Amino acid sequence: MNPTDLPVPHKRERRKQDRPGELLDAALDLFVEKGFAATRVEEVAARAGVSKGTLFLYFPSKEDLFKAVVRENVVHPVTQGAGEMAHFKGTSGELLEWMMLQWWHRYGATKASGISKLIMSEATNFPELAAFYRQEVIEPGQALVRTVLQRAIAQGEFRPVDVELALHSVMAPLLFLVMWKHSMGPCCPVSEQIKPEQFITQHAQLLVRGLSLPQTP
Structure with missing residues (x-):
């Protein structure tokens, strides 16, 4: 036919x-x-x-509706990124920077990034939703960063560090960026606006320099 x-x-x-x-x-x-x-x-x-x-x-219920919104707009982009990471060609440092920029393009730069602010402001009032968000968003995101850091250490690209502390060092400035975007950012003059891609690139490069093993002469 x-x-x-x-x-x-x-x-x-x-x-x-x-x-x-x-x-x-x-x-x-x-x-x-x-x-x-x-x-x-x-x-x-x-x-x-x-x-x-x-x-x-x-x-x-409204709770079911919220969970569906999170799965569609937050979980789905993370899952896509995880699949693409497996085929990435480059150093662990380059992978870390790529992953952070992709997070911004697929989530941070979108309207859905306001969900992060919602969760942080209302988590104590809705612990069940906070637990759901942790299980479906935070833990998978941490697992991706953990994998990159562990790979870099195992391959001798990064010096041995406490991976659980280091992954927070990776993610915390990204959360700051979306919180700024949905709070003080719109209230600040143009001269004080943060350029997200530049901010993320510099943050990633600072991390990589701090974590990299010294080059032997």
Whole structure:
């Protein structure tokens, strides 16, 4: 059969298929704008152009909706990056810098990076969501950094260090960057704005220089 002969989905069918994505987009907007506690499911449904009952057909609770938003906008990019790391050609230092820049392009530079601020500000009020975020986002991210550092040490590129402390040194400035973006950044004059790619590149190069073994003459 010629592909052009295949039946075209009815507009209503296409609309139904698109609804989960539209609800996730609307939820992301509102969670980033207002936070988890202040966002009401009625608002999400209205912004997506559906009823509250329709939203609950796809996501039984606001917590389920938030988890779906995180998996789509945070977990998915991390998973993609992990797959590409396995095929990276270059030194461990180059891999570390590439990984940090990719994190920015796929997450930090997007609207979804506001989720990091949401979690940090509301974690104590919603410990179950904080535990979910730790399990699905923080721990996998730490595992990627840990793998790079352990590889570099094993190959003699980096000197032996406490890997668990070092991975926080890698990640903390990245978290600062997204927190700045969603807090003080918009309030500062142009002359004080941080250029993310330059910031990350310099941070990565400082790390690599500090971790690298001295070159033997």
